[in-house]
Amino acid sequence: MKCQRIFPLIAVVVLFGSVHALAGDVKIVANPSIRADSITAAELRSVFLEEKRSLSDGSHVEPVLAKGGEAHEAFLKQYLGKNDDGLQNYYRTLVFTGTGAMPKVLASDVDVVHYVAKTKGAIGYVSLDALVEGVKVLTIVQAGPSAERKLLTRVEPEYPETLQRLQIGGMVRLRVSISPKGSVDGVSLLGGSPILAEAAIKAVKQWVYAPGPSRTTAEVSIPFDPKR
Amino acid sequence: MRRRIAKLALVCFCTGLTALHAQEFKLLGRTVQVHGFASQGFIYTNQNNWLTMHSSQGSGAFTDFGVNVSMQVTDKLRIGAQLYDRNLGNLGEWHPSVDWAFVDYKFKTWFGIRGGKVKTVLGLYNDTQDLDFLHTFALLPQSVYPTDLRDTSIAHLGGDIYGKVALHHHLGNISYTAYAGHRSDSIYSGYAYLLTQSFVYFRSMGGLQYGGDLRWNTPLKGLLVGASRMNENVSGQGSFVNVLNPAAGLVPYQVSSKSDWTNQYYGEYAVGKLRFDTEYRRYFRDEPYTSNSEASNDVRGWYVSGAYRIHKRLELGSYYSRYAITSLVSGALAAAGFPDQTDTSLPANHIYDKVITARVDLNRFWNVKVEGHFMNGYGAGTYPGGFYPQVNPTGFKPNTNALVLKTSWSF
Numbered sequence: 001m002k003c004q005r006i007f008p009l010i011a012v013v014v015l016f017g018s019v020h021a022l023a024g025d026v027k028i029v030a031n032p033s034i035r036a037d038s039i040t041a042a043e044l045r046s047v048f049l050e051e052k053r054s055l056s057d058g059s060h061v062e063p064v065l066a067k068g069g070e071a072h073e074a075f076l077k078q079y080l081g082k083n084d085d086g087l088q089n090y091y092r093t094l095v096f097t098g099t100g101a102m103p104k105v106l107a108s109d110v111d112v113v114h115y116v117a118k119t120k121g122a123i124g125y126v127s128l129d130a131l132v133e134g135v136k137v138l139t140i141v142q143a144g145p146s147a148e149r150k151l152l153t154r155v156e157p158e159y160p161e162t163l164q165r166l167q168i169g170g171m172v173r174l175r176v177s178i179s180p181k182g183s184v185d186g187v188s189l190l191g192g193s194p195i196l197a198e199a200a201i202k203a204v205k206q207w208v209y210a211p212g213p214s215r216t217t218a219e220v221s222i223p224f225d226p227k228r
Numbered sequence: 229m230r231r232r233i234a235k236l237a238l239v240c241f242c243t244g245l246t247a248l249h250a251q252e253f254k255l256l257g258r259t260v261q262v263h264g265f266a267s268q269g270f271i272y273t274n275q276n277n278w279l280t281m282h283s284s285q286g287s288g289a290f291t292d293f294g295v296n297v298s299m300q301v302t303d304k305l306r307i308g309a310q311l312y313d314r315n316l317g318n319l320g321e322w323h324p325s326v327d328w329a330f331v332d333y334k335f336k337t338w339f340g341i342r343g344g345k346v347k348t349v350l351g352l353y354n355d356t357q358d359l360d361f362l363h364t365f366a367l368l369p370q371s372v373y374p375t376d377l378r379d380t381s382i383a384h385l386g387g388d389i390y391g392k393v394a395l396h397h398h399l400g401n402i403s404y405t406a407y408a409g410h411r412s413d414s415i416y417s418g419y420a421y422l423l424t425q426s427f428v429y430f431r432s433m434g435g436l437q438y439g440g441d442l443r444w445n446t447p448l449k450g451l452l453v454g455a456s457r458m459n460e461n462v463s464g465q466g467s468f469v470n471v472l473n474p475a476a477g478l479v480p481y482q483v484s485s486k487s488d489w490t491n492q493y494y495g496e497y498a499v500g501k502l503r504f505d506t507e508y509r510r511y512f513r514d515e516p517y518t519s520n521s522e523a524s525n526d527v528r529g530w531y532v533s534g535a536y537r538i539h540k541r542l543e544l545g546s547y548y549s550r551y552a553i554t555s556l557v558s559g560a561l562a563a564a565g566f567p568d569q570t571d572t573s574l575p576a577n578h579i580y581d582k583v584i585t586a587r588v589d590l591n592r593f594w595n596v597k598v599e600g601h602f603m604n605g606y607g608a609g610t611y612p613g614g615f616y617p618q619v620n621p622t623g624f625k626p627n628t629n630a631l632v633l634k635t636s637w638s639f
Contacts, residue, residue, distance in 0.1 A: 042394075051337050051392060053303035060303055081449065083500070085537065088592065089362050092638060095263050096359050097347050098308045098328050101300055102261060 025171040029135040038139035050100040064124035071127035140221040149209040157203035172200040266293035267636035277619040280317030338391040351492040360636035364535040364545035366597040371529025371551035376418030384409030408438035433464035460488040487514040501537040521559030551579040575605040575626040601630040
């Protein structure tokens with residue numbers, strides 16, 4: 001009976017898991033000195049392009065790069081819109097015109113997590129299945145067309161026990177509609193692992209943002225890491 | 229002596245390839261980074277000698293290198309400096325210079341200031357023209373980025389304001405730079421070298437340089453368009469020998485521009501492994517010679533280039549570059565018989581250059597380029613265009629083909 005329930009589940013996971021891998025999601029890891037729990041995609045891009053060295057809450061940040069691999073390629077494509085050559089040239093332009101520094105480049109997810117954990121303000125990216133002890137995982141918020149809204153109350157999703165036991169993780173991407181008062185009054189699924197979506201939507205509906213002049217939308221990515 | 233220095237530099241370059249890495253250390257709790265680069269080229273031309281080299285015999289007098297130190301003092305404050313040296317034929321002559329050295333304070337993404345010696349932003353590549361490892365081509369299009377005249381636009385001692393502003397309604401973003409300062413040319417630069425044929429020897433050359441750049445990262449991913457403007461008020465001091473009265477020996481010489489400006493318009497489209505660039509530059513300089521005579525040079529250059537990375541280690545590129553110069557004289561100069569030069573179809577007043585390049589990346593830090601130039605015209609007027617009479621004493625031929633080999637390395 002138990003097997004009968006689990007096999008369709010695994011089939012769904014395999015199917016959507018491959019879709020998920022193509023989407024190229026990664027986990028954004030940060031040193032605990034960074035106060036924010038989430039970061040907008042635009043802010044993340046600015047940090048990695050060295051346009052800013054502190055977040056909107058004042059936390060010092062410094063980017064950490066992976067030397068290569070799928071997570072690296074996915075991160076560049078999804079958040080920076082550059083390939084590896086383009087990014088290297090970009091940093092060299094900064095370095096040799098005096099307008100920026102070469103970020104730390106590390107060989108593996110383990111090295112990235114280890115460095116980020118011990119370095120104040122460090123922010124990096126790792127693959128979804130990487131162990132993330134000693135660092136915090138930031139939620140990516142894709143700000144809607146209106147304006148960025150500060151997240152005041154964040155409720156973490158409950159990990160479905162069966163999925164966690166089966167080591168099934170992934171990222172759920174949602175579009176959130178935020179009322180002028182700051183409550184979440186609508187959530188729709190954009191992508192990621194659909195079998196984790198229910199838990200993610202339930203949690204996000206309880207989030208509270210700062211009040212704003214009008215209704216806004218935001219895109220958020222919720223990581224589910226079975227090893228945490 | 230010069231050959232010995234060149235050999236020494238080459239040895240240092242080769243050994244450095246394996247010995248040096250980017251260095252990083254802590255100073256007062258802050259990270260200090262040390263980076264460097266070097267390039268070595270070789271040019272062979274079949275007709276005219278080019279870029280002040282004796283290139284028709286094959287010349288390796290085509291070397292440059294730089295090293296910089298920088299530190300992020302706070303989240304907003306950054307300091308750094310770079311030393312640069314080069315030898316290009318009869319230019320540079322291994323005299324090192326401070327390439328840039330400045331303090332940078334970025335208040336916000338949309339507003340920052342820099343003070344010190346700052347690279348001048350002009351078009352797509354003016355501030356990175358020496359950084360061979362960033363470019364597909366061994367020589368950038370000479371109609372817009374003449375390497376023999378790098379001093380005229382490369383940097384200024386003064387200040388910049390700069391920033392980047394995101395536009396609403398998904399319209400991309402705008403980056404701006406405005407600057408003012410003092411330009412200081414090396415006496416080993418192309419313009420000073422050209423005038424030695426007229427027995428003019430500069431002791432110093434430079435002056436006020438100010439302008440701005442505006443570039444728009446459009447909503448179409450990979451498309452950038454922009455415009456730059458540079459105004460200058462440049463003067464030179466030195467001495468010259470009056471050929472009509474050589475017995476008087478060296479007499480003081482001074483020259484200054486009445487009007488001196490550059491406009492540049494550009495676009496870049498980069499998507500995946502493919503990149504297209506195009507730029508147009510117009511440089512105008514009006515120079516009084518005596519109280520009732522003056523001469524003006526009007527230089528117009530443009531190019532279209534494309535590059536495609538066909539393999540992780542191989543990129544192919546090509547460009548077409550057009551350079552045209554017209555010169556007008558008035559007053560006593562005209563009366564003395566100096567003619568206007570307005571016919572840009574003459575080889576003396578243009579250079580049309582077709583170029584193909586292969587760039588091989590041996591690793592992330594070291595590349596080798598092989599490049600062919602097929603040039604028509606030599607543009608040897610009263611302003612330098614790459615072909616100098618001193619190294620072409622028997623006169624110019626209308627066409628020149630060039631093979632350029634270059635390797636560069638950075639850490």
